[in-house]
Amino acid sequence: RRVTVVERDTLPGGRAGLRAEGGYRIDTGPTVLTMPDLVEDAFAAVGDTMADRLELIQLDPAYRARFADGSQLDVHTDGAAMEAAVEEFAGARQAVGYRRLRKWLERLYQVQMRRFIDANFDSPFQLLHPDLARLAALGGFGRLDARVGRFVSDERLRRVFSFQALYAGVPPARALAAYAVIAYMDTVAGVYFPRGGMHALPTAMADAAAEAGGDFRYGQTVTRLERSGDRVTAVVTDRERIPCDAVVLTPDLPV
Numbered sequence: 657r658r659v660t661v662v663e664r665d666t667l668p669g670g671r672a673g674l675r676a677e678g679g680y681r682i683d684t685g686p687t688v689l690t691m692p693d694l695v696e697d698a699f700a701a702v703g704d705t706m707a708d709r710l711e712l713i714q715l716d717p718a719y720r721a722r723f724a725d726g727s728q729l730d731v732h733t734d735g736a737a738m739e740a741a742v743e744e745f746a747g748a749r750q751a752v753g754y755r756r757l758r759k760w761l762e763r764l765y766q767v768q769m770r771r772f773i774d775a776n777f778d779s780p781f782q783l784l785h786p787d788l789a790r791l792a793a794l795g796g797f798g799r800l801d802a803r804v805g806r807f808v809s810d811e812r813l814r815r816v817f818s819f820q821a822l823y824a825g826v827p828p829a830r831a832l833a834a835y836a837v838i839a840y841m842d843t844v845a846g847v848y849f850p851r852g853g854m855h856a857l858p859t860a861m862a863d864a865a866a867e868a869g870g871d872f873r874y875g876q877t878v879t880r881l882e883r884s885g886d887r888v889t890a891v892v893t894d895r896e897r898i899p900c901d902a903v904v905l906t907p908d909l910p911v
Contacts, residue, residue: 660871660898661862662878662891669858670906683854688719690841692848698861702868709860711851718847723812731816733846746810757807757817760794761840767791768837796834803833817843873898878907 667674672685692712699706706712716737717730729745732738735758743751771787795803804818818828820838828835850856866872873893881903882890888903905911 658869658871659865660873660900661865662876662893662898663872663874664877666875667859668862668872668874669855672854672858674853674855681853681855686854688842689848689850689854689857690845695857695861699864702864704864704868706860709864710856712848713851715847715849718842721812721816723815727812729812729816731843733844738843742813746808746813750808750810750813753808754813757804758844760807761836761844764791764794764796764834765837765840765844767794768796768834773837791834796832798833799829800831800833800835801828804828804836
């Protein structure tokens with residue numbers, strides 16, 4: 657297979673951009689990197705390894721939560737360290753609640769990852785699986801803020817373990833509890849930082865893909881797609897026409 661990537665910018669990354677200003681390199685996109693195993697899978701797909709191209713540093717604490725009342729909490733991904741931090745921050749009862757919350761997050765992730773996240777669906781009927789019932793039994797279809805509140809009553813702790821729904825643009829009070837899987841990713845699985853900045857990641861991935869035969873065409877804006885029936889047959893940019901058998905689009909909506 658031949659793969660051609662068309663990118664409007666002059667460098668890889670898209671949303672994970674880079675700006676050079678006054679001798680500084682500034683990341684303009686994501687600030688949190690989780691689930692590095694998925695990145696490793698991407699490198700493996702072209703016969704490469706992440707370790708050969710990129711150094712990831714696991715952050716401890718993952719981040720520091722600051723609250724309006726002036727209090728602050730370092731969020732650790734190590735269970736024992738976080739339990740001790742919660743006890744010092746909000747008391748022994750909240751620490752016990754955190755321990756139960758962490759176990760719930762782990763079960764929630766296990767159910768969602770294997771069946772609903774790391775999966776492709778061609779039909780809504782494929783969602784009908786015993787894991788859907790398991791997700792319901794875990795309370796995944798309730799409200800996120802209320803579900804987290806069953807484990808920790810301290811309002812500040814509830815925010816620490818529910819604000820992640822905002823990454824998807826949904827307030828915790830309205831989000832389904834299934835969104836807590838995002839909290840698992842950073843408060844349990846860990847937060848990482850690529851040495852050299854976030855943009856080091858798309859740069860490394862683009863280099864690996866190019867060495868595997870990928871063709872990157874930077875500085876081109878896609879203006880339209882040519883179709884034949886239900887198939888896309890060509891991508892037209894402001895510079896050229898690129899025939900294709902299949903196309904993957906990643907623009908902002910609406911297209």
